[in-house]
Amino acid sequence: MIFEKQDYQQNCLGNIIKILQDFDFKKQDNLKECLETFYKTAPLPIQNISNKLNLDILMETGTGKTFTYLNLIFELNKRFKQNKFIIFVPRKAILESVKQNITLTKDYFYSEYNKHLKAYTYTDSKSQSLIINHYIKNEDELSVLILTNSAIDKKDNILNKNNENLFNTQSIFENIAALKPISIIDEPHLLKG
Numbered sequence: 001m002i003f004e005k006q007d008y009q010q011n012c013l014g015n016i017i018k019i020l021q022d023f024d025f026k027k028q029d030n031l032k033e034c035l036e037t038f039y040k041t042a043p044l045p046i047q048n049i050s051n052k053l054n055l056d057i058l059m060e061t062g063t064g065k066t067f068t069y070l071n072l073i074f075e076l077n078k079r080f081k082q083n084k085f086i087i088f089v090p091r092k093a094i095l096e097s098v099k100q101n102i103t104l105t106k107d108y109f110y111s112e113y114n115k116h117l118k119a120y121t122y123t124d125s126k127s128q129s130l131i132i133n134h135y136i137k138n139e140d141e142l143s144v145l146i147l148t149n150s151a152i153d154k155k156d157n158i159l160n161k162n163n164e165n166l167f168n169t170q171s172i173f174e175n176i177a178a179l180k181p182i183s184i185i186d187e188p189h190l191l192k193g
Helices: 002-020 031-041 065-080 092-104 106-113 125-136 172-178
Strands: 084-089 118-121 143-148 182-185
Touching: 002 031, 002 065, 065 084, 065 092, 065 106, 065 182, 084 092, 092 106, 092 118, 092 143, 118 125, 125 143, 125 172
Parallel strands: 084 143, 084 182, 118 143
Antiparallel strands: none
């Protein structure tokens, strides 16, 4: 059973890497072409290729989704020099589970990639300074920002408010978006809005 799970995870990871092989991470305008190229050789049914910047990877419960997307983060860093990621989760309990998975797999990923993944979470206004001073300002650090939907779902949330003292009237989240992080949505069917 474990062997099958590892094969499944490696297949998912390998397919994503193949799709993104010629993706322009700076312009982010050619995902549709990358998908079309992939589907010419992949034995997968073509669903719906749109001009949106998203890949939907469906994995069954218990197949190691969290491990797979953490592994993907390290692979995207290694192969394509991507180092900013956001993981959106629907609830605080899942956020805590993702943090725990990062801690539990820290030594494994370090042995595989010789790097650590720095995780940041937004829980309240006190965590705002960590996000500003490290996640945003330290562009070379391999890091992930783990957010629940409630961190950004309202215009008056701290991450969405403009802050003239910090960013020339841009919000914290606008500055995060300017880094062009790769977003991973865990359990998207549970997110609202």
